[in-house]
Structure formats: structure tokens, C-alpha cells
Amino acid sequence: MKIAIIVGTRPEIIKMAPVIRVCQQRAIPFIIIHSNQHYSPEMDDIFFQELSLPTPNYNLHVGSGLHSNQTGNILIKIEPILEQEKPDLVLVQGDTNTVLAGALAASKLNIKVGHIEAGLRSYDKSMPEETNRVLTDHMSDFLFSVSKNQSKVLADEGIAKEKIYEVGNTISDALFQHIPLAEKNSTILSSLAIEPNNYLLLTAHRASNVDVESHLVSLVNIVTHIANKYQEKVVWPIHPRTRKKIEEYAITLDEKIILTPPLGYLDFIQLQKNAALIMTDSGGIQEEACMLRIPCVTLRENTERPETIEVGANVLVGRSLDKALAAIEAWRNHSEYHWQNPFGEGNVAEKIIDAIQQISVTNPEKRNQ
Numbered sequence: 001m002k003i004a005i006i007v008g009t010r011p012e013i014i015k016m017a018p019v020i021r022v023c024q025q026r027a028i029p030f031i032i033i034h035s036n037q038h039y040s041p042e043m044d045d046i047f048f049q050e051l052s053l054p055t056p057n058y059n060l061h062v063g064s065g066l067h068s069n070q071t072g073n074i075l076i077k078i079e080p081i082l083e084q085e086k087p088d089l090v091l092v093q094g095d096t097n098t099v100l101a102g103a104l105a106a107s108k109l110n111i112k113v114g115h116i117e118a119g120l121r122s123y124d125k126s127m128p129e130e131t132n133r134v135l136t137d138h139m140s141d142f143l144f145s146v147s148k149n150q151s152k153v154l155a156d157e158g159i160a161k162e163k164i165y166e167v168g169n170t171i172s173d174a175l176f177q178h179i180p181l182a183e184k185n186s187t188i189l190s191s192l193a194i195e196p197n198n199y200l201l202l203t204a205h206r207a208s209n210v211d212v213e214s215h216l217v218s219l220v221n222i223v224t225h226i227a228n229k230y231q232e233k234v235v236w237p238i239h240p241r242t243r244k245k246i247e248e249y250a251i252t253l254d255e256k257i258i259l260t261p262p263l264g265y266l267d268f269i270q271l272q273k274n275a276a277l278i279m280t281d282s283g284g285i286q287e288e289a290c291m292l293r294i295p296c297v298t299l300r301e302n303t304e305r306p307e308t309i310e311v312g313a314n315v316l317v318g319r320s321l322d323k324a325l326a327a328i329e330a331w332r333n334h335s336e337y338h339w340q341n342p343f344g345e346g347n348v349a350e351k352i353i354d355a356i357q358q359i360s361v362t363n364p365e366k367r368n369q
């Protein structure tokens with residue numbers, strides 16, 4: 001069984017890292033194909049270094065571009081590699097353009113596709129990721145769902161139950177493996193002159209929040225209001241997409257907002273772990289905040305991570321200051337949070353590779369049909 005593992009963006013590198021590690025431990029033959037959808041060193045190289053990942057066997061250097069252009073370029077560049085390498089299985093993770101292109105290229109070559117983090121749905125078709133998720137799920141042969149929610153979504157969409165493996169989310173592996181390293185090695189709190197539990201952490205990169213000037217202005221206004229009301233600093237490791245927009249729209253930031261470049265995983269874990277509150281539109285950060293038991297205000301109208309809401313770890317506020325304040329006030333009565341962690345205990349990659357090995361041993365024709 002030879003596996004081609006496809007990555008392209010920051011969250012895919014982080015969430016695939018545990019799978020790569022298990023392949024290494026079990027001496028399973030694999031190659032890594034990196035689309036380089038993310039390419040700035042702080043969105044790409046730093047994670048290969050910090051997570052001790054091998055250099056990708058192939059780098060497609062696609063970079064940024066319009067959606068079809070980027071997706072098409074990845075598709076065109078992956079095909080000859082898959083033809084030459086002839087993997088038994090292509091693994092993709094998440095919902096980016098890299099995921100859709102990787103799954104489609106494999107599917108056209110009759111190579112089996114495994115989709116990690118299958119079954120997520122925001123039911124918001126204006127999000128490019130929603131189309132990527134739905135299409136990838138329906139092309140996949142093995143769907144690794146996070147929880148019952150996603151398994152049910154997939155089954156309700158007509159996907160055969162035998163294809164669905166409910167395993168949890170590999171972010172639990174990545175996070176739990178790196179907390180001790182973050183505690184030991186990160187000096188981010190002292191470098192930013194902030195104290196534990198005494199600052200808010202912000203990230204934003206969704207097109208719907210940052211690509212429309214009035215939306216980005218109102219997001220910044222909400223955050224500024226909250227910072228001033230609670231007399232807290234806001235640490236904002238800013239995504240390159242958002243930095244460009246802040247500059248383009250000439251938005252000035254309050255002095256309570258500390259802007260940093262995108263951070264490495266250890267520094268970012270340390271910042272999440274010690275924050276009083278996380279405000280974000282990121283998918284992975286909603287999950288990590290929930291696992292770290294830090295309250296999360298999600299600056300979106302919907303989420304494909306409903307379990308974070310169900311356990312009481314996350315509130316959707318869109319760009320409503322009133323909703324954000326109501327959520328924060330409700331949380332302020334607690335000093336600790338004990339909600340359940342719905343994402344797994346740190347052995348999800350093992351479950352995925354167990355399933356893959358089981359399939360190839362017990363059912364070789366399923367692999368090669």
C-alpha cells in the first residue's frame with residue numbers, strides 16, 4: 001500500500017502532520033505532494049520545521065490565484081505525478097482548493113481517495129470551501145468523519161455507510177503532541193509583554209470578512225470596542241490576505257491591538273492556551289479553542305463545527321457587537337470551563353492508518369478496483 005499525501009495550506013500541513021508521523025512509524029511507503037497554495041515562509045516552511053516533517057517529494061509551486069486558476073493549476077500539475085508514482089491511495093485533508101484538485105486528479109485516474117475531515121457542512125454556498133467539501137466527499141472512497149454529526153450528514157447525502165470511518169479530528173493529535181513543546185519553548189508571552197489570561201486573541205481570514213471593506217471595518221470596530229470595554233490588549237497574528245486588505249483600505253488600528261506576523265504553531269498554541277478569549281473566523285481555531293477550554297467567539301454567521309456550539313465552547317456572532325458582548329458576559333461568570341472535547345484524544349491519525357491498513361489487508365480488491 002503506497003499512499004500519496006497531499007497538502008497545500010497551513011491547516012493542512014498541521015492536520016496531516018500526525019498522519020505522516022504514523023506512516024513513518026509503521027514504515028508505510030508514502031510520498032508528500034505540496035501544492036504550495038501557501039508559500040510565505042510563515043505560512044509554510046515554519047510548520048515543516050516545527051513539526052519535523054520531511055521535505056515534500058513534489059512541490060507544485062502553484063501559489064496564489066483566482067479560484068479556478070489555482071484549482072486548475074494544481075489539477076494539471078498533480079496528474080503526471082500520480083501517473084508516475086501510481087499510489088494505491090491519495091489522502092487529502094479539509095476543504096481547500098488543494099483538496100478538491102487533489103481528490104479530482106486521483107479520482108480521474110481511478111486512484112482511491114481518502115478524505116480526512118469528511119462531512120463538514122456550513123450550508124453556506126457562498127463559501128468556496130463548502131463546494132470543495134461536498135465535491136470531495138462525493139468523490140471519496142474512504143471518508144474519515146470527525147463525529148456522529150458528520151457521519152450522519154454523509155449518510156443522509158447517500159454515501160454508503162461502509163465508506164464512513166468515524167475517527168475524530170487529527171487536530172487533537174497535533175495539538176496534544178505540541179502543547180508540552182509550546183510550554184517549554186515558546187517565549188511569545190514575554191516577547192509581546194502580555195500576561196496569561198489578560199489578553200484576547202484574534203484571527204480573521206475568511207473572504208466574507210476581510211475582502212469587503214465595510215465588513216473588515218466593522219470587524220475591527222467590534223474588536224476595538226471589546227478591547228476598550230474590558231481593558232484588554234488584543235493579539236492579532238494577521239493572515240497575509242488580511243494584512244493586504246488592512247493596508248489597501250488604510251484601516252488604522254487602536255493601540256490596544258498588537259499586530260504580529262502569522263506565528264509558528266508552538267507560539268500560536270501558547271497564545272491560545274493563555275488567552276482570556278479567542279475571537280476568530282478560522283475553522284481549526286474553533287476546534288483548538290474548544291479542546292483547550294478557552295471560550296471562542298466566532299465572527300461568522302455559521303459554522304461547520306456544530307459540536308463546538310453544542311458543548312458550549314463557541315458562540316456565533318457574525319459581525320454583531322451585541323451578540324459578541326452577550327456571549328462574553330455569559331462566560332465572565334466562570335473562571336474555568338469543563339465542556340467536553342468532541343475532537344478526539346490524540347490518537348486519530350492512528351485510527352485512520354489502522355482503517356487504511358485493515359482495508360488493504362482484508363479487502364485488497366476494494367483497493368485496486
Ligand code: UD1
Pocket residue numbers: 009010011037038039040041043044064065095096097098128129205207240241242244283
Ligand atoms: C485558504 C483556504 C481556506 C483556509 C486558509 C487557511 C481555499 C479556497 N481557501 O484561504 O479554506 O481556511 O487557506 O489559512 O482554499 N497569501 C500570501 N502568502 C501565502 C498565502 C497566501 O501572501 O503563503 C496571500 C495572497 O495574497 C493570496 C491570499 O493570501 O492571494 C489568499 O490566499 P489563498 O490561499 O487563496 O486563500 P486563504 O485566504 O489563505
Ligand code: UDP
Pocket residue numbers: 010011014203205237238261262263264265266268269281282283284285288
Ligand atoms: N495557526 C498558527 N499560527 C497562526 C494562526 C493559526 O499556527 O498565526 C494554526 C492554528 O493553531 C490552527 C491552524 O493554524 O491549527 C488554523 O489555520 P487557519 O486559521 O489558517 O485555517 P482554517 O482552520 O480556517 O482552515
